[in-house]
Amino acid sequence: MKVEDLLRTFEERFVHRFYGKYEAVVTDNQDPLEIGRLRAKVPAVLGEDVATGWALPCVPYGGGKDRGFLFTPEVGDTVWIEFAAGDPSRPIWSGCFWGAPESTGQAGDLGTASGTEVPTSEDTKAGPMKHVLRTKAGHRIFMDDDGGLVVLAHGDDKVELRLTKDGELIIKADKIKLGDAAKQAVVLGDDFMQLFNSHTHPTGVGPSGPPAQPMQSSHLSKKSFTE
Numbered sequence: 575m576k577v578e579d580l581l582r583t584f585e586e587r588f589v590h591r592f593y594g595k596y597e598a599v600v601t602d603n604q605d606p607l608e609i610g611r612l613r614a615k616v617p618a619v620l621g622e623d624v625a626t627g628w629a630l631p632c633v634p635y636g637g638g639k640d641r642g643f644l645f646t647p648e649v650g651d652t653v654w655i656e657f658a659a660g661d662p663s664r665p666i667w668s669g670c671f672w673g674a675p676e677s678t679g680q681a682g683d684l685g686t687a688s689g690t691e692v693p694t695s696e697d698t699k700a701g702p703m704k705h706v707l708r709t710k711a712g713h714r715i716f717m718d719d720d721g722g723l724v725v726l727a728h729g730d731d732k733v734e735l736r737l738t739k740d741g742e743l744i745i746k747a748d749k750i751k752l753g754d755a756a757k758q759a760v761v762l763g764d765d766f767m768q769l770f771n772s773h774t775h776p777t778g779v780g781p782s783g784p785p786a787q788p789m790q791s792s793h794l795s796k797k798s799f800t801e
Contacts, residue, residue, distance in 0.1 A: 590662075591657075591660030595655070596656070597616075597652065597654070597673075598614035598615060598653050599614055599650065600612050600614050600647050600650060600651045601614055601615055601649060602625070602649065603646050603647065603648060605646075607628075609630075610630075610646050611631065612628070612629055612646060612667055613626055613627065614629060614655055616665075619662055620662065626662075628665075629655060629666055631667055632656075632667065647667075652671055652672070653670050654668050654669045704716070704720075711728075713728050724737075731748075732747075733746070763794040767794065771789055
């Protein structure tokens with residue numbers, strides 16, 4: 575290979591190439607192809623006024639049809655941008671970091687401590703065996719691998735789901751409705767069985783006896799229980 579060809583190859587591979595991750599701010603997430611792409615300002619590479627082209631997502635799972643895991647950052651969120659083979663015309667967004675929540679795209683807005691927001695609350699603190707998924711609107715899913723606990727929350731309202739080692743699912747909520755049109759109250763089975771079996775009513779010759787066919791525990795669910 576001639577020296578000129580070697581120099582040309584070197585220039586193509588290394589000159590005007592940008593390797594590694596760069597701090598960026600999302601400017602557009604309305605991907606016309608709806609595959610999770612976004613555009614972002616990358617001050618260290620493109621300056622403070624120019625946004626990238628549509629950056630493909632680098633996701634932890636997927637790559638095939640009808641499967642995958644994706645949460646697209648919102649406009650103003652801080653993300654990490656990389657470039658395939660260092661080519662600035664082939665951007666990739668590979669993750670997020672907690673920086674200024676409402677960035678303007680200026681270099682000074684990136685990664686400021688005063689803007690940091692950690693997605694936890696007093697009842698759902700993240701940790702090595704505790705995982706939190708939180709949206710900007712305040713929806714939270716908290717999962718505790720140690721305690722077998724899942725908490726679904728929005729603001730101060732929350733529903734607690736706990737799966738025990740015995741296969742029991744415990745649901746705690748202010749109100750539980752089974753079905754969209756649920757209006758009827760649930761009967762307390764044990765109390766009702768005691769009331770039914772001891773029930774009498776007046777007749778012309780005095781009180782009646784207990785039911786001829788008493789209610790049995792077999793008439794109660796072995797799976798569903800309530801307070």
